[in-house]
Amino acid sequence: MLAYFMYKRKRKLELVMKLEQTRNAISRDLHDDIGSSLSSITRFSEALQNTADDQESVKNLSRKIQNISSDMNSKMSDIVWSLNTEDESTEPLLERLQNYCALTLAPIDVDYDIQFSEASTQVKISPHVMKDIYLILKEAINNSLKHSGASLIQVQASVSNQQLCLTVQDNGRGFAQHHLPTLGGKGLESMQQRALKIQGVFSMESEPQKGCRVRFVFRYRIN
Amino acid sequence: MEKIRVVLFDDNYDLRESLLAVFKNHASIEVIGCYAHAKEAPEIVLSSQPDVVLMDINMPGLNGIDAVKKLKKTAPNIPILMQTVFEDEQNIFNAITAGASGYILKSSPTSKLVQAIEEVHYGGAPFSPGIARKVLGFFQTQSPSKEEYHLQPREMEVIEYLVKGLSYKQIAAKMDITYTTVRFHMKNIYAKLHVASMTEVVAKALQNKWFR
Known part of the structure; x- marks a missing residue:
């Protein structure tokens, strides 16, 4: 009886500590991300002040500042979401992805289709990992939206060999594979x-005229 | 005056772009390369030979502290200025022991950043005031305090007079004790401080700043 209570207590303590670690990891990330972005806004603003007579540069720099701050806003909300997620499965991920697509793709008439296999919704992942996976998928969708001219974006999650596999496929204009290294850009990076x-x-x-497919494979732990 | 040529390693895209923008046509700084990760840092630094390396700490893959260790092996003479969001004691200390010349917070205004780059270039070691205090704090806690040696008040008194340059005889007179008692105290002090001479006692007291 006593042993049982001791076990329960130890288990609870472990859970609390795990939660604490996750929170620390996420808040560190938040701090690092937001801190670096804020710093870049400071630098860009100073650059802006120094180029006040060059209209083209002024436009360019102020657009950058605008993009960074709106980026920060959405990232903050994603991070807070992951912090508040208690469910350690991919269900909240699916839900949030659906919301995001409904808000950004539906109004501009881009079709989307999100399929999570039954097994993939059972996978347990920490909020920390979930946040990064979500941000990868969101970025991939955004990339398609911005560069491909696609009319359909498909997101799929499946599981095999303890690996969670996520793909984002579009039917846009694509590009020759050898162009990939020169595409660069913030999203890909x-x-x-x-x-x-x-x-x-x-x-x-990707191939020209055959759309683009982003694939992400993550090996998860089983406890 | 020739510009200071800087290479930057930082995983934040916007931060890299913003430094390029702010140092475009700058009077004293020129950014000659920006990289999202530091995995090839030694090769990059060897081939581009910058005057100063600006290094982020928190990067996926190879973190900034490990990158400093590698760089110090391949290009020991190129100073590295760490750049980070966190005022985190452990990271600061690790960066310094790895061989970084200085440390600046990303939140510092650009003028401060320029100053710091110039300082490391000319052999200085810039820290933002908060960081400087922390590093100093670290070294102060590293040197053993008086308490750790378990010195008695009377023994401390003897040491204090020694530091002032008094002889055993003068100390005996000041403390109203015999010469033999002073020698007795000294024997205990030697044992407690693990030293074998009066000079060493004085040196230890001065080094650890027991008296101001």
């Missing part, structure tokens, strides 16, 4: 970095 951070494998495949 941030997807790669997030993947690296949670030790996932990220890839992007």
Whole structure:
């Protein structure tokens, strides 16, 4: 009887500590992300003051400041969402993705289709990882939206061999694979970095006129 | 005057772009390269030979502190200025012991950043005031306090007079004790401080700033 209570207590303590660690990791991320972005706004504003007579640069720099601050806003809300998520499955991810697509794709008449296999909704992931996965998917959708001219974006989640596989496929104009290294850009870079951070494998495949497919594979732990 | 050539490693895209923008046509700083990660930092620095490396700490893949360690092996003479969001003691300390020359917070105004870059370039070690205090704090807690040696008040008194340059005889007179008692105190002090001479006692007291 006593042993049982001791066990329960230990288990509870472990849970509390795990939660604490997750919160710390997320708030560190938040701080790092937001801190760096704020710093870039400061620098851009100073650059703006120094180029006051060059109209083109003024426009360019103020657009950058605008983009960064609106980016920060949505990132903050994503991070707060992940902090408040208690459900350690991919269900909240699916839900949030659906919301996002409904808000951004539906109004501009881009069709979307989100399919999470039954098994993939059972996968347990920490809020920390969930946030990064969500941000990768969101970025991939955004990239398609901005660059591909696609009329359909499909998001799929499936599971095999303890790996969660997520793909974002569009039917847009695509690009030749050898152009990929020169595409650069913030979106691609941030997807790669997030993947690296949670030790996932990220890839992007495309052919001209055949759309683009972003694939992300993440090995999850089973407890 | 020649511009200071800077290479930057930072995983934040906007931050890199913003530094390029703010240092475009700058009078004293020129950014000659920006990189999203530091995995190839040694190769990059060897081939581009910058005057100063600006290094983020928190990066996926290879973090800034490990990158500093690698850089110090391949290009030990190129100063590295750490740039970070956090005022975090452990990171600061690790960066310094890894060989970074200085530390600046990303929230610092650009004028401060320029100053810091110039300082490391000319051999200085810039820290923002908060960081400087923390680093100093670290080294102060590292040096053992008087309490750790378990010195008695009378023994401390003897040491204080020694530091002032008094002889055993003068100390005996000041403290109203015999010469033998002073020698007795000294024997205990030697044992407690693990030293073998009067000079060492004085040196230890001065180094650890027991008296102001």
